[in-house]
Amino acid sequence: MSITAAPPEAQDAQRIPLSYNQEFLLAFDKGETDGAFGHRHTLVCGWRVTGEIDLDALQGALDDVVARHEVLRTAVLSDDEGGHQAVRPPSPVALEVRDLGAEGEAPREVRAEEFLNELDARPFDVRELPHLRAAVGRFDQADAVLVLATHHTSTDAWSLQVVMRDLAAAYAARVEDRPAGAAEAAQYREFARWQQDTAGSGRVESARAYWRERLAGAEITGITSDRPRDENLASAYGVHRFVFDAELSSAVLEFAKTTRSTPFMVMAAAYSALLRERTGTADVVFPTFSSGRYDERFTESVGPFFNFVPIRIDTTGCASLGEVLERARTACVGAYQHEIPFARIAEDSPALLAPFADGFLAVVAFEVLQTAFPMEGSRSGGLEFTEIRARHLSQQVSSAIPDGGLWAMDVLPSGELAGSLKFDHNRFDESTAVELVARFRELLRTLADAPHTPLS
Numbered sequence: 001m002s003i004t005a006a007p008p009e010a011q012d013a014q015r016i017p018l019s020y021n022q023e024f025l026l027a028f029d030k031g032e033t034d035g036a037f038g039h040r041h042t043l044v045c046g047w048r049v050t051g052e053i054d055l056d057a058l059q060g061a062l063d064d065v066v067a068r069h070e071v072l073r074t075a076v077l078s079d080d081e082g083g084h085q086a087v088r089p090p091s092p093v094a095l096e097v098r099d100l101g102a103e104g105e106a107p108r109e110v111r112a113e114e115f116l117n118e119l120d121a122r123p124f125d126v127r128e129l130p131h132l133r134a135a136v137g138r139f140d141q142a143d144a145v146l147v148l149a150t151h152h153t154s155t156d157a158w159s160l161q162v163v164m165r166d167l168a169a170a171y172a173a174r175v176e177d178r179p180a181g182a183a184e185a186a187q188y189r190e191f192a193r194w195q196q197d198t199a200g201s202g203r204v205e206s207a208r209a210y211w212r213e214r215l216a217g218a219e220i221t222g223i224t225s226d227r228p229r230d231e232n233l234a235s236a237y238g239v240h241r242f243v244f245d246a247e248l249s250s251a252v253l254e255f256a257k258t259t260r261s262t263p264f265m266v267m268a269a270a271y272s273a274l275l276r277e278r279t280g281t282a283d284v285v286f287p288t289f290s291s292g293r294y295d296e297r298f299t300e301s302v303g304p305f306f307n308f309v310p311i312r313i314d315t316t317g318c319a320s321l322g323e324v325l326e327r328a329r330t331a332c333v334g335a336y337q338h339e340i341p342f343a344r345i346a347e348d349s350p351a352l353l354a355p356f357a358d359g360f361l362a363v364v365a366f367e368v369l370q371t372a373f374p375m376e377g378s379r380s381g382g383l384e385f386t387e388i389r390a391r392h393l394s395q396q397v398s399s400a401i402p403d404g405g406l407w408a409m410d411v412l413p414s415g416e417l418a419g420s421l422k423f424d425h426n427r428f429d430e431s432t433a434v435e436l437v438a439r440f441r442e443l444l445r446t447l448a449d450a451p452h453t454p455l456s
Helices: 020-026 055-068 108-120 157-175 188-197 202-214 246-258 263-279 321-337 342-348 350-357 430-449
Strands: 003-005 042-050 074-079 082-087 094-099 133-140 143-151 237-243 283-290 307-314 364-368 378-380 383-387 405-411 417-424
Touching: 020 082, 020 342, 042 108, 042 157, 055 094, 055 133, 055 157, 082 188, 108 133, 108 143, 143 157, 157 378, 157 383, 202 342, 237 430, 246 263, 246 417, 246 430, 263 283, 263 307, 263 321, 263 364, 263 405, 263 430, 307 321, 307 342, 321 430, 342 350, 417 430
Parallel strands: 003 074, 094 133, 283 364, 364 405
Antiparallel strands: 042 143, 042 383, 074 082, 133 143, 237 417, 283 307, 378 383, 405 417
16 A cells, blocks of 8 residues: 555546545554654564475465455555545565575574564565565475565554465465465455445444543553654664463463453453553553454455554552453453444544653553464465464564554463564663563463452
8 A cells, every 4th residue: 555646547437435444544644764654564474384385386376365355456545635545456476585594503493583573674665566575485495484574554464364374275276276266355445435334323323422431531541751752763663572481371361261351351451550550540541453344244355454442441449450350351341342443433532642642652552463364284285384473582673663662462372472562762772661571471470370469
């Protein structure tokens, strides 16, 4: 997706409207080098691949995916009438192939992660279509790393899993010399139109009323940064990664079961307690992300569906961490039941966004990643794919976010809890990120082991 002034020959007879999410992203547009349409606002994921890769078939399969999901070749245009989408013809996907080195160096798992981190740090001009790139790093003929990169304005984490699933299926069809046989995919333009058509429905209006009452007088809770925002400096994001030990991870997951909570609810309670300690604010509001796929026909579609969801957990009067969990559970259930595009919520509660304008505050979103289409050991076209999810290596330079910070947790297939905290080096010291994670771990440990522990 790219933001350009539309030349006369590019004016479409039929204007495709923007989704609410695209309009929300436009609010964070800071030009070519920063913000939502900046050249580091990317999504990058990697898979270990066992088996000999047919590179011609892989190139063809990548191009098949771009043909299948038109949002990967969609531009966002701006003219006197406002913004709209324009779908471009398919074009080849850039595919890079590299040797990752001989035996005797660092373990392959480490080199695989280093390769993934390097590609994650690369810029990706939003004006370049298609919004999909691929790289293959080979240890030998039967062991490789496949990395896919997209610009975040055309995809989300769920979409990238759809892309990988469809890529594996297209690859298998090509090496087996048969038609792909995949059902036609619902396109993102259909979702944008569907949002516009249902904007005034009874369900949406009822949810808006819920949020107006729920968020009355609320602001998103911002963390004071080590340095104030400098508008003359482009953001410089890095990421601190960590994996919690098996004992703690098991305790958290078991505690979630016994309290009839999701792992996200338990971690949200610990995170809200952390924000309370850090800011001195008992009434905590933090953003999280949902898949944003309100209609099931878009479950297997590609696009920036992700939705910003505010979670308000008022810990006033809570005597223990366990009571914080009770309020977190209530807050999460209410948010899930009344989810609508965040743009509609912000329209009704504009004060919610005040911290974004405060140069001394940073809003750190918190999420637990959703694995929609797991590729753990799945086989296709003679290859076995396993997503690289247990990542231990932090990065000085990484992909960016429009503003603030991003804390993402993941429940690995092993049952361990892994996470990352993305932050702007211009505003935070890395030691601050390490300190936040360490304190979160302590709160999570205490909540799982001794929920009656008094709040500090």
